[in-house]
Amino acid sequence: MANEKEVILSVKDLEVTFGSGKKTFTAVQDVNFDVYKGETFSLVGESGSGKTTIGRAIMRINPATKGEIYFKNKKISGKISKDLDKWVVRNIQMVFQDPAASLNERATVDYIVSEGIYNFHLYENEEDRQRKVVKAITEVGLLEEHLTRYPHEFSGGQRQRIGIARAMIMDPTLLIADEPISALDVSIRAQVLNLLKKFQKEKDLTIVFIAHDLSVVRFISDRIAVIHKGRIVELAETEELFKNSLHPYTKSLLSAVPMPDPQIEKNKQLIVYDPSQHDYSVDKPSFQEIKPGHFIWANEKEMEEYRKKIR
Amino acid sequence: MSERDVILSAKDVEVQFQVRGRILTAIRGISLDIYEGETIAIVGESGSGKSVFTKTFTGMLETNGQISNGSVIFEGKDLTKLKKDQDWEGIRGAKISTVFQDPMTSLNPVRTIGYQIAEVIIKHQKKSKDEAKKLAIKLMEEVGISDAANRYDEYPFQYSGGMRQRIVIAIALACHPKILICDEPTTALDVTIQAQILKLIKDLQKEYGYTTVYITHDLGVVANVADRVAVMYAGQIVEIGKAEEVFYTPKHPYTWALLSSLPQLGIKGEDLYAITGTPPSLYDKVVGDAFAPRNPYAMQIDFEEEPPMFKVSDTHYAKTWLLDPRAPKAEPPKAIQNLHKRLLSITDERGDYRG
Numbered sequence: 001m002a003n004e005k006e007v008i009l010s011v012k013d014l015e016v017t018f019g020s021g022k023k024t025f026t027a028v029q030d031v032n033f034d035v036y037k038g039e040t041f042s043l044v045g046e047s048g049s050g051k052t053t054i055g056r057a058i059m060r061i062n063p064a065t066k067g068e069i070y071f072k073n074k075k076i077s078g079k080i081s082k083d084l085d086k087w088v089v090r091n092i093q094m095v096f097q098d099p100a101a102s103l104n105e106r107a108t109v110d111y112i113v114s115e116g117i118y119n120f121h122l123y124e125n126e127e128d129r130q131r132k133v134v135k136a137i138t139e140v141g142l143l144e145e146h147l148t149r150y151p152h153e154f155s156g157g158q159r160q161r162i163g164i165a166r167a168m169i170m171d172p173t174l175l176i177a178d179e180p181i182s183a184l185d186v187s188i189r190a191q192v193l194n195l196l197k198k199f200q201k202e203k204d205l206t207i208v209f210i211a212h213d214l215s216v217v218r219f220i221s222d223r224i225a226v227i228h229k230g231r232i233v234e235l236a237e238t239e240e241l242f243k244n245s246l247h248p249y250t251k252s253l254l255s256a257v258p259m260p261d262p263q264i265e266k267n268k269q270l271i272v273y274d275p276s277q278h279d280y281s282v283d284k285p286s287f288q289e290i291k292p293g294h295f296i297w298a299n300e301k302e303m304e305e306y307r308k309k310i311r
Numbered sequence: 312m313s314e315r316d317v318i319l320s321a322k323d324v325e326v327q328f329q330v331r332g333r334i335l336t337a338i339r340g341i342s343l344d345i346y347e348g349e350t351i352a353i354v355g356e357s358g359s360g361k362s363v364f365t366k367t368f369t370g371m372l373e374t375n376g377q378i379s380n381g382s383v384i385f386e387g388k389d390l391t392k393l394k395k396d397q398d399w400e401g402i403r404g405a406k407i408s409t410v411f412q413d414p415m416t417s418l419n420p421v422r423t424i425g426y427q428i429a430e431v432i433i434k435h436q437k438k439s440k441d442e443a444k445k446l447a448i449k450l451m452e453e454v455g456i457s458d459a460a461n462r463y464d465e466y467p468f469q470y471s472g473g474m475r476q477r478i479v480i481a482i483a484l485a486c487h488p489k490i491l492i493c494d495e496p497t498t499a500l501d502v503t504i505q506a507q508i509l510k511l512i513k514d515l516q517k518e519y520g521y522t523t524v525y526i527t528h529d530l531g532v533v534a535n536v537a538d539r540v541a542v543m544y545a546g547q548i549v550e551i552g553k554a555e556e557v558f559y560t561p562k563h564p565y566t567w568a569l570l571s572s573l574p575q576l577g578i579k580g581e582d583l584y585a586i587t588g589t590p591p592s593l594y595d596k597v598v599g600d601a602f603a604p605r606n607p608y609a610m611q612i613d614f615e616e617e618p619p620m621f622k623v624s625d626t627h628y629a630k631t632w633l634l635d636p637r638a639p640k641a642e643p644p645k646a647i648q649n650l651h652k653r654l655l656s657i658t659d660e661r662g663d664y665r666g
Binding site: 218219270 | 504531534586658
């Protein structure tokens with residue numbers, strides 16, 4: 001990363017709620033983060049933590065109840081013009097978890113991959129469209145002959161490649177990858193991760209990576225935000241987070257990551273997170289920077305303790 | 312390993328499926344002794360046959376499948392000879408139980424939790440309803456359900472994923488099984504819950520004394536639970552040994568590939584090792600070593616003749632021609648050569664990781 005970091009996406013005080021009245025459920029609250037151009041920023045949390053909701057709020061699938069989202073310094077949350085909406089869809093693309101469910105099973109790969117450029121008329125003529133589709137499909141390691149086939153004819157890993165081709169043909173600035181490898185076999189995971197990394201290097205793509213598996217996240221991310229119950233509890237650069245985790249929830253998550261090593265695994269101590277250890281009745285918590293680039297959700301008393309511990 | 316009692320012995324097991332008039336050989340000759348009280352993990356990609364193989368222990372093969380060769384001996388009986396459901400009574404669910412992957416689909420959504428546990432006790436242990444209820448509540452407490460008596464009459468949808476899996480374990484343990492088969496028991500769960508469930512199965516093993524057979528694709532889980540590891544590829548066991556042997560001194564190129572593709576071992580900024588190609592089609596006869604087409608270490612003979620199991624130590628065997636004395640020396644990939652040292656250095660950085 002260059003010294004002069006360009007903020008490409010900025011999320012400020014985001015809150016997303018579902019339902020209304022008494023049944024209101026707050027899925028995400030007090031979420032603040034910036035994503036820099038060309039980096040991989042990961043949102044990590046357990047199921048139900050709200051990580052996917054944040055991704056979907058950026059994509060404008062779930063509207064933000066409070067707060068703002070800026071993409072390239074333009075506000076993209078709340079009511080926006082049609083043109084701006086189109087611009088968002090064109091520049092932010094998404095890759096989903098389940099490659100079987102996210103591809104139209106009645107459409108050929110050719111159509112699935114071209115749908116985006118059809119909608120936006122991003123081609124000059126039929127010849128140009130075909131050229132673009134072939135380029136997109138070969139870039140993800142599939143063959144031109146695959147274009148006439150249907151999704152069910154492919155393995156899980158290949159289907160995820162189609163999903164990536166469909167997103168990358170739009171030449172997006174930002175890619176939101178929501179658990180893109182969770183449904184895949186171990187040996188296939190590596191291929192898909194390498195592919196995402198390749199696009200990042202070649203096209204200066206920015207990736208927001210949503211995952212529950214910290215071991216994968218460590219390998220791929222520049223910075224990580226840990227989410228618990230709809231809040232970011234800790235945010236830091238990857239190595240800083242692994243070496244200097246402060247929040248007890250991050251610690252418990254780290255202790256649960258399985259390591260492929262029998263001796264380490266058999267000696268490991270699980271850290272169980274108990275949310276009642278925080279006393280927020282008087283001293284209210286907020287999202288604070290404890291050292292440059294390292295943020296934590298804590299109140300003043302906890303901050304003091306964390307400052308003593310930090311290395 | 313000292314001489315230990317074999318609790319279940321599989322010999323040359325071959326399983327075939329009839330699929331649209333064609334024959335698929337899912338298991339291609341597996342011999343495996345499982346020792347009493349141990350935890351053995353069977354690892355492999357989807358489609359490698361790990362689930363199919365253990366289904367022969369409980370007679371739960373799909374109707375288009377059959378054991379076409381070999382034997383599975385348990386308590387002096389050949390399980391492959393049992394055909395009817397009555398024959399399986401007293402074994403399946405009683406002496407050999409299974410914990411399945413998805414706790415939502417393995418519980419009955421319209422029956423209460425309590426009923427589903429008590430049902431097993433009434434059926435297999437011939438207890439009265441009241442006794443069964445008492446035992447069921449005790450089991451619920453043992454698997455870590457707080458306030459068990461009050462939650463006895465609740466339905467599966469009122470339980471979280473982790474708690475449902477605890478109930479599935481309670482049902483599996485209701486008859487004090489000799490063997491507990493855990494088929495990807497934590498794949499559908501969050502990491503923190505996964506760690507708790509693995510610990511629960513381990514803790515209860517001390518009390519109930521069952522033998523555990525894990526089926527999983529997650530090498531982290533394997534490292535956590537297993538005494539011994541069997542690596543499966545294309546319907547065969549290609550490497551087997553103590554967990555330390557398989558993780559620290561693996562011999563089969565497929566095991567090397569599996570380990571090196573783990574993101575935990577990846578080096579930032581470099582590509583992860585990725586296995587190219589796909590497993591062979593098991594509709595066709597596999598010639599030579601099934602892994603050969605994807606194996607960067609493959610030699611001419613790998614494409615011609617199937618390798619035998621070579622002995623590495625008394626407990627460690629691998630099915631690769633690389634172990635033949637005539638084979639050239641092959642070094643495992645760099646990423647896994649110092650696996651223990653490298654992972655230790657990662658975990659040491661976080662001082663809180665090790666106990």
